[in-house]
Amino acid sequence: MTGNEPARTDLQAVRLGVLSAVIDGDAGLAYRMVLDLLGAGVPFESILVEILGPLQSDIGARWGQGDYRIADEHASTGVVETLIAQLAGSFDRPDEGPRLAVACAEGDIHSLPPRMASAYLLYRGWHVTFLGSSIPARDLEDYLFETGHDTLVLSCTMSPWLQGARRSIEAAHAAGVPVMAGGRAFGSDDTIARKLGADGWSPSLVDLDTRLREWTPDPTASEAGVVEPPDDLARLRDLHPDLVARGLRELRELLAEIGWPQEAVPDVTKEMGLLIRVVGSALLIDDAALITDHVTAQAGLMSHQGAPEEIGPLMLRALDTALADKAPQAAPRCTSPPPWMHSPAESAHPYRGGRSPRTTGSGSPVRTERLQASTATWAA
């Protein structure tokens, strides 16, 4: 700590001050408070990680416990986003050096964490383009290919979107661009990132800079390490609307069995859809813990909205029945290790030479050439 840097207790006081400005919707006041901190020598990363991150989690906790309405949460998140964008806009973007694109995984609309990552990387002197929330993988591929970015920094906040993360990674690789992954859905080590084919993983924002300076990505090798997903993953995708409808029907019956009044239960259509996506993510990375973790988090939110406390296990049972005849490998039996956990890889993978390269779009020879060239650049 430098001599004029505020003590930790002061930092806590400032955090409360910024929180109150954020709750009040006053981005200007929050901005001035943060500028004062920077002026007093507080490092930019501390402002992101020790003030704005926890503050945003606090907002989330209020929403999760039902103290905050959705609109309150949106208003506060809007102030934090504005604040980070203002801060990021005050750094010069260098013309030289590798060009980074920072994006959310396909499907994930939690753009604030990658916005923080972009701001931090700009502050560390990188050339950064922030791409905001979910981008369809095909559009991402074209964009990366046409703009000539050198790396995709990919953020994923929720496990339902790990399948989207896989598609985003595949898209980047098809455009010849390696991927550095991060965010809470990737967990606390590089296992998930590796299984999804990412070339690197960073445990936190502040490690991102060093990881990007020190890595030597090899997308071809990363793709070769990806296990082909079981067939039921494609079935889950095709049958998604049917499974949601069937799951909701089953859930209504289970709620009737425990005598819970239907009118007290919130509409959980979106939650059932997310749960099916999590089952897909669990199939993809062969890890059933994703399902239980997700259900635990979701059940907390739903019970604050009028659902019974057992809503999580009930949704799982409903989905289990819905999946049993349609996609048995995917039935999320959470009491014992589900049988789909160890289903063998079958079909050939495009990057292992099992399929011929397409001549247009993803995997075209031109793009494959760029992939090899980009690997050589980072290895140099």
Ligand code: B12
């Ligand atoms: C704000 C918010 C939203 C906003 C997002 C606005 C925006 N522009 O980003 C909105 C309202 C859109 C939203 C929507 C939803 N959300 Co939301 N959201 C949040 C909330 C409150 C804050 C997220 C955030 O910004 N946190 C602050 C960041 C800085 O913290 P962080 O994510 O942990 O990131 C840190 C590290 O992980 C790391 N990091 C993050 N990204 C990256 C990337 C890289 C490359 C690296 C290196 C590091 C890194 O650095 C950060 C700083 O330390 C969280 C609650 C919480 N406690 O976080 C819920 C939360 C993430 N949401 C949740 C849910 C359930 C949803 C919805 C499904 C709600 C609904 N029913 O509609 C939807 C899903 C939408 C979708 N399609 O993805 C759940 C997820 C639970 C789960 N199963 O995983 C959470 C945890 C709330 C909860 N307690 O249940 N959400």
